[in-house]
Amino acid sequence: MSEKFIGYFRLLDACAQRGCPACRCVRESGRLHLDALIYEQVTDADTRRRLRASWGFCNMHAWMLLEIESSYLGAGIIYEDLLGLLVRRVRRLGDRSRAVRFASWLAALGWRRGRPTIAELYRRRDLCPVCANAAEAEDQYLRTLVRFIDDPEVVLAYANSDGLCAPHVLRTIELEAGNPRVPQLLDRTLQKWEGFREDLESFVRKHDYRNKEPFTEAEAESYRRAFELLAGAPGLFGNDLHASRRGDGRASPPRRSTVIPVEPRREASPKHER
Secondary structure, three states, rough: HHHHHHHHHHHHHHHHOHHHHHHHHHHHHHHHHHHHHHHHHOOOOHHHHHHHHHOOOHHHHHHHHHHOOOOOOHHHHHHHHHHHHHHHHHOOOOHHHHHHHHHHHHHHHOOOEEEOEEEEEHOOOOOOOHHHHHHHHHHHHHHHHHHOOOOOOHHHHHHHHOOOHHHHHHHHHHHHHOOOOOHHHHHHHHHHHHHHHHHHHHHOOEEEEEOOOOOOHHOOHHHHHHHHHHHHOOOOOOOOHHHHHOOOOOOOOOOOOOOOOOOOOOOOOOOOOO
16 A cells, blocks of 8 residues: 555544544654654664764654563663763863863963854754654644545545644645635634634533533533643643743744655564563
């Protein structure tokens, strides 16, 4: 099966579950890629080089390792190497006060700093390799959804889903600008958003102390669904906690890195332990 064919059926499966189907597909793609990387490429030189350039996995994918069965040995091998690299980088700083005095002396002489600081190196690190792969998968899923928006199975599946979240709607508009199928997707999504808003409005109204009417299941979950609608699935789009430290205070995404190709997972033989 082609990748697009596989993506088509994964989208159908995701539509049958709660939340944004694209968020679910992207998260699962990241988990599958991480699983294959840990299983097949722990000792691969190119993989280790890219992981060093990204200072390991991002926060979300590092903790996702705990969800992968028998990943601890592979993760331990990778992070022992990364921790050793971090120790060597920090050790090079030497005595802090001595380094500060030396830098001040050079500045007084008019010398410019030649090498970036360790903090600058961290800010300039490559994108998490699993995120890079998931970003490619994300675009493929969104394009597949637009391409098959009139397909009877997709029409039915999307009608029964919670629809796309706002970040994925905006990404779809960006990817498929000018595609005549996009307005159909937007119309169907807006209908769902209006329904969620009505549930949330009713949820707020029924908190009035004079109300005797019980909450419906949709109303009781409305605020959680609104979270995902506006912000995407938990952890998928990161946060803006350190955005101001990038210089302009904007929540700009990190730069992309080379995608690590991962071969399909093979069954382990008795001599090949994870």
